[in-house]
Amino acid sequence: MGMTLAERILAKAAGRQEVSAGEFVVADIDLALLHDIFAAQVFDMLGEVGVDRVSDPDKVVVVIDHLVPAPSAEAAALHQRIRKHVARAGIKAFYDAGEGICHQLLPERGHVRPGMLIVGTDSHTTTYGALGAGGTGIGTSDMVYALATGRLWFRVPETVRFEMFGELAPWVSWKDVILHLAGRFGADAAQYRAMEFGGPAVKSADMSSRLTVANMAVEMGAKFGLFAADEITDAYLRDHGGVGAEPFGPDQDADYEAVHEILLSALPPQVAMPHEVDRVGSIVDVEGLRIDQAFIGSCTNGRIEDLRVAADVLRGKQIASGVRLLVVPASRRVLQEALDSGVLATLVDAGASVLPPGCGPCFGGHGGLLAPGERCIGTHNRNFVGRMGSTDAEIYLGSPATVAASALAGHLADPRHLEVTNA
Amino acid sequence: MPEDRFAGRVWGFDDDINTDALSPGQYAVDPVEVRKLHVLESVNPSFASEVAQGDVIVAGRNFGCGSSRETAVENLKALGVACVVAESFGRIFMRNAIALGLPVVVCAGIRGVFEDGDRIEVDLATGRIVNVGSGSELRGDALPAEMLEILEAGGILAVLRKQRGG
Numbered sequence: 160m161g162m163t164l165a166e167r168i169l170a171k172a173a174g175r176q177e178v179s180a181g182e183f184v185v186a187d188i189d190l191a192l193l194h195d196i197f198a199a200q201v202f203d204m205l206g207e208v209g210v211d212r213v214s215d216p217d218k219v220v221v222v223i224d225h226l227v228p229a230p231s232a233e234a235a236a237l238h239q240r241i242r243k244h245v246a247r248a249g250i251k252a253f254y255d256a257g258e259g260i261c262h263q264l265l266p267e268r269g270h271v272r273p274g275m276l277i278v279g280t281d282s283h284t285t286t287y288g289a290l291g292a293g294g295t296g297i298g299t300s301d302m303v304y305a306l307a308t309g310r311l312w313f314r315v316p317e318t319v320r321f322e323m324f325g326e327l328a329p330w331v332s333w334k335d336v337i338l339h340l341a342g343r344f345g346a347d348a349a350q351y352r353a354m355e356f357g358g359p360a361v362k363s364a365d366m367s368s369r370l371t372v373a374n375m376a377v378e379m380g381a382k383f384g385l386f387a388a389d390e391i392t393d394a395y396l397r398d399h400g401g402v403g404a405e406p407f408g409p410d411q412d413a414d415y416e417a418v419h420e421i422l423l424s425a426l427p428p429q430v431a432m433p434h435e436v437d438r439v440g441s442i443v444d445v446e447g448l449r450i451d452q453a454f455i456g457s458c459t460n461g462r463i464e465d466l467r468v469a470a471d472v473l474r475g476k477q478i479a480s481g482v483r484l485l486v487v488p489a490s491r492r493v494l495q496e497a498l499d500s501g502v503l504a505t506l507v508d509a510g511a512s513v514l515p516p517g518c519g520p521c522f523g524g525h526g527g528l529l530a531p532g533e534r535c536i537g538t539h540n541r542n543f544v545g546r547m548g549s550t551d552a553e554i555y556l557g558s559p560a561t562v563a564a565s566a567l568a569g570h571l572a573d574p575r576h577l578e579v580t581n582a
Numbered sequence: 583m584p585e586d587r588f589a590g591r592v593w594g595f596d597d598d599i600n601t602d603a604l605s606p607g608q609y610a611v612d613p614v615e616v617r618k619l620h621v622l623e624s625v626n627p628s629f630a631s632e633v634a635q636g637d638v639i640v641a642g643r644n645f646g647c648g649s650s651r652e653t654a655v656e657n658l659k660a661l662g663v664a665c666v667v668a669e670s671f672g673r674i675f676m677r678n679a680i681a682l683g684l685p686v687v688v689c690a691g692i693r694g695v696f697e698d699g700d701r702i703e704v705d706l707a708t709g710r711i712v713n714v715g716s717g718s719e720l721r722g723d724a725l726p727a728e729m730l731e732i733l734e735a736g737g738i739l740a741v742l743r744k745q746r747g748g
Binding site (some may be wrong): 183196197204208209210226234237242245279280281282284296297298299300301303312314318345347351352380381382390422435444522523524541543545546548 | 598600602603606607608611623624643644647648649650651652655670671672673674676677678681682702719726728732737738739742743745746
């Protein structure tokens, strides 16, 4: 029997010819990611267990991205501790405050390659599946074990495959696709399982779109959200780090728990409604609801492609009065590219506030939180109660086009109704 | 080291209890003494102040969905929760529970059989679950041997210490 992508990745990491779903394996970790919320704690815990060095510092990446710039003296002190730990551990791949979000930086700076097994102290580590890598979130204790030994136990997951057909309509994006899947199949549809995305429509999905989809696979419970590595992956890798990659995909006769066929052609823009990511509907059903804040950013949709779409919507126009539009580029490179290409000027001219590269208000720490009774639409990945400040605020999730259109209108708005000038 | 059998008072929760509810983001880097006061405050404001040592959570589907924050598990342990039985768990929450030595059992149909305040008996090794008041009995999934082993050692760091001869 052939292997799914998840089985191929875990077989390789476990040093085995073949593994199949349901087995437990002890696997070698190719890359471990820590960010500022948990990094200092993990290093402290390592010390408490009596481990004075990580098993391979070259397989560790540390990113300061959540509390950026430090919103308090405590956060600043946390960052200080992280810098000391990183220097002491001899970790070279360290991205300090302002470089960007971990899940943008790892692909962008060439750390991720097809077939790798990557663990991170962050649930959105599934993002690396966009490049055919098995990325998954773990807690701090498991991370301590992984850093100490270079290995970790895994249950080989069953795989649910999504075959995508058709072409997306104008102003509809892969963010709408993954929101649609969450709504249609549910927040636990891929619980303990891997998701594999394939089919003809995926061939035309650029890397930015694949990163968005793989990022949100975890919102359906997935352990991995995987795309086969193809010529788009190869081109992305050449552009980001220099060395391309051979195709890497599942075997033809792989065994799937389920295969779903999804037609994209008739899909309208989607929004997730408060307070669950799988409470999803068409923008048409909620159009007109007044908003206080619009947020474009996050590891889901803070890339240059996303900012460009927003700029196309907002060019030459002004956002509605009473609406705060926050734009948070996912990395310094994204910010630089937006600056050089004029995208940033377009957004600022339209009334956007630009925040430094990082997680921004997405996880509710700082940088644009919500008051009781306020409503926000963002391009991020979670709309849980209290996620962005008050527990009495409402968060909607949508694509960059939908969020920009809503900022312009002052209420939830369908980007397909826009008249775009000078695009 | 956790035992294999528990008896306790039940706190019931519905589907999709997420890690933001179990460990709100704004207290992410606060000490556990602060964090535990806010556990589930957006769902059941009296839970954190009234839950007692040895109580058991009975929940619907997808308990602990959301982020990788281990504090979601650590907070429950700090409040004295002895075990969580749910229709299903968020993957990382379940992994973290094993890593921290908090017993968890997956049991289909569990949510409909328990109300707040009921008494529950749980046998981890067999998955047998009893509502002491009504006499209803359910069979949850016994934990795989690999996970039970980590749980019985007291968590992944206890395993690590043992491997290092400590």
